Amino acid sequence: MGIKPKSPREALQPEPAPGPPPRSRHVRNPFVILTNMAISLAVFALLAVGAALYFGKQTFDQPGPLTEDKTVVISSGSGLSGITDRLAAAEVIGDGLINEWVFNLGVRFYKNETKLKAGEYAFKAGVSMDEVMRDLVEGNAVTHSVTIPEGWTTAQVLERVREHPVLVGEITEIPAEGALLPQTYTFTRGTTRQGVIDDMKEAQSKLLAEIWDRRVDDLPIETPEELVILASIVEKETAKADERPRVAGVFVNRLDRGMRLQSDPTILYGLFGGEAWLKDRSAITQSQLQAENDYNTYQIDALPPGPIGNPGQAAMEAVANPSRTRDLFFVADGTGGHVFAETYEQHQANVRKWRQIERERRAAEQERSTSGDSVQSN
Known part of the structure; x- marks a missing residue:
């Protein structure tokens, strides 16, 4: 077949573009249409979930809305929903539904929904949801x-x-x-x-149990209970830590010699029991000293039937390892401590000094009282 020659003008004209190909029968298939739609929806869903996770993670980790330090009490048995409501009401995580949703899902994401502990928690201003969750999980309560x-x-x-x-x-x-x-x-x-x-x-x-195992040999006490009894007496006799072993040594020496302990606090406990020191009963009367009293160590031999208080560690250790002296007596020295003596004669001299100190104190108090009354009358 021959080729028709083109004129110069026709040769300069572009060739017409071919038309679109006919649509495939497969594209028009309903199954293909549904598949494409499902894929599109899945992509959109993944994008939406990803955006939600990103937003939730950002919200969970960023500083929270709390503007000032606040203490919140989480009751036992509240559960995750109850805890979320309590934190939202206190504005620790914000009071919006979205914030509650983020905190709730964040705790579940970290698998901590059953690990949150009750208690009183102090949250600082700007605390993040992540920090709140970790405090509750670790039990960092006040x-x-x-x-x-x-x-x-x-x-x-x-x-x-x-x-x-x-x-x-x-x-x-x-x-x-x-x-x-x-x-x-x-x-x-x-x-x-x-x-x-x-x-x-x-x-x-x-x-x-630990102190009893560390006690020295040859103590005149046979049981841990007796150690507590003697330690409770030592505790009441002196408040000075450095004196406790020496006071314990005096009582141990007396027990070794079969002497009575003659401790004033035992009299008070025998008369008034555990309430002996709920009121001021520092002075012991002669009638109290002579009254029948199972705890009165001026009347009974050896230890009283039970402790007269709850001794501390230092007093119990003092009894378990008392000072090695020959002291048998002690009396107050007027400075908050005591002076010790090996013989009764030395002790009596020390007692006389103490009585003189007491008399001088009473005279000074009476003088201050008299001068005070004089000032008021003027």
């Missing part, structure tokens, strides 16, 4: 304390524990005298009073 002085009776200890405003519940088991270890105990809000008492008993039992 701690409180109660301090029990050495030598306090069980009645005094129970009164202090009952009065503590953070502890809860009642004391259901009254411990024996001498069964508690005086020291400072820390706890979180919601701790029971009985729980604190149990901790004191456990601490005393453990420490007493």
Whole structure:
């Protein structure tokens, strides 16, 4: 077939573009259409989930909306939803539904929904949701304390524990005298009073066993219970730590010689029990000294039937390892301490000095009182 020649003008004209190819039958197939739609939706869903995770992670990690430090109490048994509501109400994580949703899902994402602990928590301003979660998981709750002085009776200890405003519940088991270890105990809000008492008993039992194992030989005490009894007397006789071994040595020497201990605090405990020091009963009368009293070591031989308080670690260690002296007596020296003596004659001289100090103090107090009344009258 021949080729028709083109004129110069026709040769300069572009060739017309070919038309689009006819649509494939497969594209028009309903299955293909549905597949394409599913893939598109899946892509959009993945993008949406990714965006949500990114937004949630950013919100979970960034500083929170809390504008000032705040303390929040998480009750036991609240559950994740209850904890989330409590934190939102306190504005620790924000009070919007989105913030609650982010915190709830964030805790679940880290698989901590069953690890959150109850307690009283102090959150700083700007705390993030991640930091809140970690505090709750680690139980970094606010701690409180109660301090029990050495030598306090069980009645005094129970009164202090009952009065503590953070502890809860009642004391259901009254411990024996001498069964508690005086020291400072820390706890979180919601701790029971009985729980604190149990901790004191456990601490005393453990420490007493250790001290008993370290005691020196040939002590005139046969059981750990007798060590506590003598330590409770030492505790009441002196508040000076450096004197406790020497006071213990005096009582050990007396027991070795079959002498009576003659300790004034035992008289008070025998008359008034654990409430002996709830009131000022520093002066012992002659009638009290002569009254029938199972604890009166002026009347009974050897140790009283039980402790007269809860001795601390230092007093128990002093009894387990007392000073090696020949001292048999001691009396106050007017400075808060005591002066010791090996013989009764030395002791009597020391007593006379102490009586003179007492007389001078009373005279000085009377003079101050008289001068005070004179100033008021003028």
